[in-house]
Amino acid sequence: MEIKKPKTSRRMDRAVRPSRRSSFGSEADFEKIVEMGNDGIFVVGGDGKILFANSMASTITGIPRERLLGRDFPSALGKEEKDFLGSFSGREGAEGQKLCVEMEITTELGEKKAVEVCLVRGTPRQGEGKTYVYLRDITERRRFEKEIRNSEEKLRTLFERVRHGLFVSSKEGRFIECNQAMLEMLGYENKKELLRKDLPQDIYVRVEDRVRFMERAEREGCVKDMEVEFKKKNGEKITVLLTAYPIWNDRGEVVGYEGINLDITERKRIEEELRKANEFFVNLIQSSVDGIIAADMKGNILIFNRGAEALTGYRAEEVIGKIHITKIYPEGVAKEVMKRLRSPDYGGVGKLAPSQLSVVDKEGREVPVQLSAALIYDRAGKEVASVGIFTDLRPRLEMERKLQETHVQLVSSEKMASLGKLAAGIAHEINNPLGGILIYASLMMEDLPEGDPRRQDLARIVSEAGRCKEIVKSLLEFARQTEPKMEPTDVNRAITEGLFFLENQALFHNIRIVKNLDPFLPPVRGHAGQLKQVFMNIIVNAAEAMHGNGVLTIGTSSSSDRKRVIVEFTDTGEGIPPENLPRIFDPFFTTKGVGKGTGLGLATSYGIVQDHGGTIHVKSQVGEGTTFAIELPVWLEAESAVGEEMEREKQSEVAMGR
Structure with missing residues (x-):
């Protein structure tokens, strides 16, 4: 069934056709052109009625095309005429001039759309009183613009609320934009003040840091966590971690930088305090003369101080993470220590009161120590490590x-x-x-x-009574505690008298004594009784070193300048170990069994020789024997007389043809 156009519509068509033909040459051309676009196109007569509408106009308004024709144009947009005209209030345009407004329309289906409406008043050539209307649906564009605005607002809010300093700066060294955190970080009250500052001179502590930052940014494409120092408004220095990216223009040139500054001043301060505390803790542990060893619950050694190194002979780098804690104890002791640490009977659970035990040094020797120990717990109360303080008991013992x-x-x-x-x-x-x-x-x-x-x-x-009298005389001299009087003393005689007193003792029965005494020995400045005591001490020690069986050689001689007399005692005994040689003259030092020696003999002898202005030396080889050599100054007043007597005897021997 053919739908006939209403008379009004036909009159509109007749009214429009001349214009169409005159403008586009043919109605077909006009129809084709107006249907190609995405905009709704209306032709409105002088009375406000729609003379023409394309299909897109129908789509936008939601009104079939047939119903649009002859309709008041404002009603097609769901508007009252006064409201529609009000949108163009004050915007009257000349003929051929386009007037555009954006408005919200309501379709017949009640759907609201955002549209852009453009009106063009016809020229005389196009037909008097006609208005050409272009209608564009901008609903999607409005939604997109709103989303962009919302997004920009969110980004701006985020930009301002970030607690770290965000910035955009120019290559020339000025802030273009920054957030509130950046202002607070640098101590400025408003952006205007900060944006005027020259970055290299006013913000960077070291200008070369700014240069280094720019070079890295352009060379590597970014700068991450670069540590630099900034100046606050009040001159205070802060340390920041700078992360930024260069901004490039269309020609590939760097025009600026955008990034973030993280203020780590407080973190650096805490790190420094922690470093100092850790250094103090390490020094405290290392300074202890006692060994301090800590291990985790698997037995891996974590701490091994210098005291522990001295105690065991291990170096820290040899044990930390390499030796199990059980290796420094005798077998089974480490397990016993942990058992006691967990028991309430040895100082309380988690503690070990000072206990005496042994550790094993690097050479496998057991070292007596006193151990105080404790367990270390985490916040949950779980055992995480143990630590022990080891005191070397060897000096005390x-x-x-x-x-x-x-x-x-x-x-x-x-x-x-x-x-x-x-x-x-x-x-x-x-x-x-x-x-x-x-x-x-x-x-x-x-x-x-x-x-x-x-x-x-x-x-x-x-004879025997005389011998007893000599023994009694020697006893009296030995027991006499008088201030010695220095006088010319015959060393050979002092040795002979000392031997007379000793050689009949049982200790000397199997010892052969060889005497190489210089008959022309000059007298020394000394006290006969004290020198005899020195010689007897050395002779008795030699006999004891040979266990009553061996050869003792005693020799006397003069030094080449005849200013000193040299007395040597050489035995074939067991010798003195090298580690004992420096101590043999110390008071109370002895290697004899308890009750067999006082350790005062050689100390007394050393003191007597020193008082006589002499020296005493010892050479010894373990298993071969020992030699004591004593040098004493001669009695100079008697030396000349002795020399003359020796010269006379030599001349007498020459005269007798010897």
């Missing part, structure tokens, strides 16, 4: 041993002092009867005729 020896030696010294007094008393008591025996034996010998066999017995009595 050695001191205790020495104190014990000293106590024994002091007791022995007291006994010796008492024995000396007793010997002096006994000597005095024996001396008188001996004198009587000698006198009466001598008188009896005088009364007996020559050849009487009893004279031989009496002579033996006189």
Whole structure:
């Protein structure tokens, strides 16, 4: 069924056709052109009625094309005429001039759309009183623009709310944009003030940092976490981590930079405090003379201080992360330590009161130590490590041993002092009867005729009594505690008298004594009794070193300038270990068993030789023997007389043809 156009529509067509033909040449051309676009096109008569509408006009308004024709144009847009005309209020245009406004329309279906409406008043050539309307649906564009505005607003809000300093700067060294955090970071109140500042001069502490930043940004395409120092408005320095990217123009030239500054001043301060605290903690641990060792619960050593190095002989780098904690204990001890740490009976759970045990050094030797230990827990109360403080007990034990020896030696010294007094008393008591025996034996010998066999017995009595008298004399000299008087002393005689007192003792029965005594030895400046005591001490020590069996060689000689006398005692004993040689003259030092020596003999001898202005030296080889060499200054006043006597004897020997 053919739908006939209403008369009004036909009249509109007739009214439009002349214009179409005159403008486009043919109605077909006009139809084709107006249907090609995406805009709605209306032709409105002078009375406001729609004379023509293309299909897009129908689509935008939601009104079929047939119903648009002859309709008041404002109503097609869901508008009242006054409202529609109000949109163009004050915007009257001349003929042929386009007037455009954006408005919101309501379609017949109630749908609201944003549209752009453009009106062009016809010229006389196009037909008097006609208006050409272009209608463009901008709903999607409006939505997109709104989204962009919302996005920009969100970005701006985000830009301002970020707690780190965001910026855009020019290549010339000015801030173009920055956020509030950047202002606060640098101590400025408003952007206008900061944007006027010259970055290299006013913001960077070191201008070369700005140059270095620009070079890196252009060379590498970005700068990440570059540490630089900035100046705040008040001159205070802050440290920031700078991350930025260059901004390029269409010609590939860098025109600026955008990035973020992270203020790490507080972090740096905390890091420095932590570094100092850690350094103090490390120094505290390393400065301890005691060994401090910490290990995790798997037994991996974490801390090994210098005290532990000295105690065990290991270096820290040899054990940390390489040696299990059980390796520094004797077998089973590490397990026992952990057992005690977890027990309440040894100082409380997690603690170990000072306990004596041993550790094993690098050479496999056990070292006595005192251990105090503790478990380390995390916040959840879980065991994470253990730490121990190891005190080397060797010095203390050695001191205790020495104190014990000293106590024994002091007791022995007291006994010796008492024995000396007793010997002096006994000597005095024996001396008188001996004198009587000698006198009466001598008188009896005088009364007996020559050849009487009893004279031989009496002579033996006189000889032995004389020997006893010499022994008593030596005892008295040994026990006498008087200030020594220095005088010319015959060293050979002092040695001979000392041997006389000793060689009949049981210790010397299997010792061969070889005497190489210089008969022309000059006298020394000294005290005979004290020198005899020195020689006897050395001789007795030599006999004990040979365990009563060996050869003792005693020699005396003069130095080449005849200003000193040299006395040497060489035995074939067991020798002195090298580690003991520096200590043999120390008071109370002895290698003899308890009760067998006081450790004062050589110390006393050393002091006597020093008092005589002499020196005493020792050379020893373990397993071969020992030599003590004593040098004493000669008695210079007697030296000339001795020299003359020696010269006379030499001349006498020459005269006799020897």
